[in-house]
Amino acid sequence: MNTGRSVARTGRSALGILVALLAIAGPTAAQTVRIGAPLALTGGLADEGKKQQVAYDLWAKRVNAAGGMTVGAKKLKVEIVSYDYQTNEQRASQIAEKLITQDKVDFLTAPFGSGHTKVVAGVAERYGVPVVASVASSESVFNQGFRNLFGTLAPNAGLTDGLVRLVAKQLPATRRIAVLGREDVFPKSMAAAMVDAAKRGTLEVVYNELYPVGSMDFSAPLAKIKSLKPDWIFVAGYTKDLVLARKQMADLGVSAPVVTMVTGPAYREFAEALGPLAEGVTSATWWVPALAFRSDDVFGTTQAFTADFQAREKGEPDYVHASAAAALVALQKAVEKAGTLDKAKVRDALAALDIVTFYGPIRFSPNGMNAGRDLPIIQVQGGKAVVLQPEALKQGTLRPMK
Amino acid sequence: MSALYAQVLLNGLMLGALYACIAVGFSLVWGVLNVISMMHGSFVILAGYLTCAAFTGAGIHPFAALVPVALLLLLLGYFLQLGLINRVVSQPVLTTLTLTFGLDMILYNLMNVWFEATPRRVTLDLGRLEFGEVVLPLDRAAAMVLALAMTGLLYVILRGSRLGRAIVAVRMDRDAAALMGIRVPRVYAATFGLGAMMAGACGALLALVYPITTNVTGQLLGKAFIVCVIGGLGTVPGALAGGLVLGLVESFGGHWFGPQVAPLLGFALMLVLLAVKPTGLFGQRGYE
Structure with missing residues (x-):
């Protein structure tokens, strides 16, 4: 008797939760492009992690101010979903997993450095989620056969x-x-x-x-x-x-x-x-603010990016800031070209990308690294x-x- | 070639003095309280940051900042022990280790927020003395002299003052010391304070010769650990000998076998000593 009631109660509440989840997840999933970002906001790489965070935010503000990202016929707002992985390799991998399976992000960015990028790319590869990496330049990260990893730095x-x-x-x-x-x-x-x-x-x-x-x-x-x-x-x-x-x-x-x-x-x-x-x-x-590229991305010119940065932070941006923003610019261009948030199609669009951004040219080699230029x-x-x-x-x- | 070896020897001695200075406070706390203070590396870096801030903010020379910074750390250590660590100090060593580990995480991340992890340094360069091919950097030499002086001062405190005798008494036999009317919790707090003070003095000196960043707190702690095992726990001469031995081993090891092998030799020496003489070079049986 007692058991029966509790089963019924559990069933009812589970149904309630499901309905609630559908109500929350349904419309938001259709309305925003969610990009996962495992960031080192505390621990040894805290400063570097914050640089990435600032750059992602600059990009997201620009895109949303322009009405969002064009996906097919729709304009969708973008949202960066980030967690602090405390400069801890194991936690980086757990957070990448959580972002994919629980937060259901559409795409991922990689954390700072070749080592942690490799970890996150490994997780994303299992789920077929495209990853844009802004601060990894070692061939040993890109020769692992990751099909979904794309890095904006040129090889060492x-x-x-x-x-x-x-x-x-x-x-x-x-x-x-x-x-x-x-x-x-x-x-x-x-x-x-x-x-x-x-x-x-x-x-x-x-x-x-x-x-x-x-x-x-x-x-x-x-x-x-x-x-x-x-x-x-x-x-x-x-x-x-x-x-x-x-x-x-x-x-x-x-x-x-x-x-x-x-x-x-x-x-x-x-x-x-x-x-x-x-x-x-x-x-x-890889990049200095003195570069002068013109582009049709959200920033438009290298100077506009630097000005955006300086309106918010002290001093000049360095290559970490620029590359982090450029990684999201590349992702945006690929989504707009693919016209969908479908992960496999966006991955193919990234692989075929050949653009000039505020940061410089971006064209990914077959291993996923940005092709070299006059650095x-x-x-x-x-x-x-x-x-x-x-x-x-x-x-x-x-x-x-x- | 002999000039090169003289240089390697000198480098080893200067590095060793720095190691000794890092380790002496850690060794004192471990030896007397049986607490492995995981915060020691962060204390050193906190003092380094304070010294840098005093230099960039008010132009205070690190040598002038040394005493106030060391006293600040003394207070911090004293009250941490009195208010928090004393509550668990008689528990097994793993409990105090966990507590100081947690406190260290708090301090570490607070420093990341306050000072940022970006390496900074007091940009004073005192120049160097050259004896033919052999070079003596003056700021390292001054840091070495001050480190030795601070270590000597600690030795005098422990040997000569009432407080020092009380600390030694508590280390020898806690219960007997309590029966003799020594207020053990106060002595613990004072000891932890002295340990933090030494970390503070060391951090002030380090700011002159070493980039200060939260990234290195773990490495500092690791060095302190090896020095204690080599030299023996809780004794000032032990920490000094352990530091100098480690500095020399790393310097000559780095020269002969390449920099990659140098830290390995320190650990190898530690293992050999643990097997052959677990009390360390200067440790006394019963205090390991």
Whole structure:
């Protein structure tokens, strides 16, 4: 008797919940395009995660202000559904799963960095959800056969080849290069790309070592590099490591005519933390605000994006901001071309995309990476990152370090 | 070549002094309270941030900021122990570990919100002394001297003051100390405060030579852990010896076998010591 009533009650309430869910889910699912974003808003990558969040928001505001995204005959508003994965790889994967299965997002964005992008792309691949990745540039992420992963950064080799060409042209006496990289997905692949590029460019690689992720001191490798007297010192790592490496180079009197730190000077924080020591450090990057692209996307021009950014944040945007917004621009263009939110069709449209955006050209190679182009090379001069290349945007010429 | 080895030796000593400074407060708390303070790395970074803020905001030199920052951390540590950790301090070590782990997460994320995780540094460079091929960076050398001085001061406090004798008494036998009229909870709070103070002094020095970011709190804690195991718990000379040994091992290891292998050697040494002499170089039996 009692049991019967409770079963009936459960049945009724389940039905009630179902009806309520249909009432909520029905109309909203038809009215907005939902894009899932696992973001590192706390933990070690919190600053980077916030950069992505700001860029996604700038894009969403622009699109919604213009009435929404055109999907077939309709204009649909866009909504970013984001959760903090606390810079925790396992949680990133759980959140990607939750976004797909519970929040029923139409598409996904990948978090910051090659490592976490790989994790999220793996989950999305299982469910056939297209993922746009804004901050992953290592081939080791894109050679996993993920059909649904599309990244707006060009491959690392695009950065190193340009550097070698520039240095060979302007400082032809450069012969010996020392390469030090962090044992981590992106910097390791960057160091390897540099060694390859150096060999192709007939440089002699006199030092080629990796340092482990937890390194708190560079005096041992730097003392060794000093004794080898290289013409070019190349360090690949994240900002904290690069700041320490540059500081210890000064401490130990280690110097070379060319000092490159990837991607140090691309971030405003690098020069801020180093002060005068940042002077003369070169790097290659994917985007700088000095670029001047015209496009028919929601931003229209590189300048409009920068202005939008500056109306809201202090300072200038860096490549992380631009690439994050560009990833969503690419997704929008693909949806508009496909004329539907169907995941497989949008995936095909992304694969066939060939557009110019405020960020630059976007055309995905078969592995999903944005095809290389003439990437900017920068040097810190007078406390600011100055563009040395491409020729059309040149703000200064390469100066040897003192 | 001998100049290169002199440089490697010097680098190892300077790194070691920094490690000793990071570890000494951690070792004190672990040795006396039997609390593995997971907050230690965050305390160091908090002090680093405060020092950076004092420098960029008011132009205060890190050496001048050292004393006030260390005192602030002393207060923070004292009241944390008195108000919170004392409630569970006699529980098994896993309970206090979990509590400090939770507190660390709170502090860590508060710092991310207040200061952002972006690495920052006091952009003062004191230059360097050169002896032929061998180079001595002055700010690291000054940091080393101050680290040694602070460690010495702690040693004097423990040996010479009433409070220090009380701390040592509580470490030796908690119950007997209580019977002798020592107010154990207060001594615990003072000890935790002193540990935080050392973290504070170390953070102020670190701000001059190392980029301050929340990203490294775990690494600092890891180094403190190894130093304690190598040197022995709860003793100032132990932390000093452990730090110097680790610094030298990493410096020479990095030179001979490449930077990738250096941290591995520290852990290998720790394992060997655990097997051969579990009390560490200076530890006393019964306090491991």
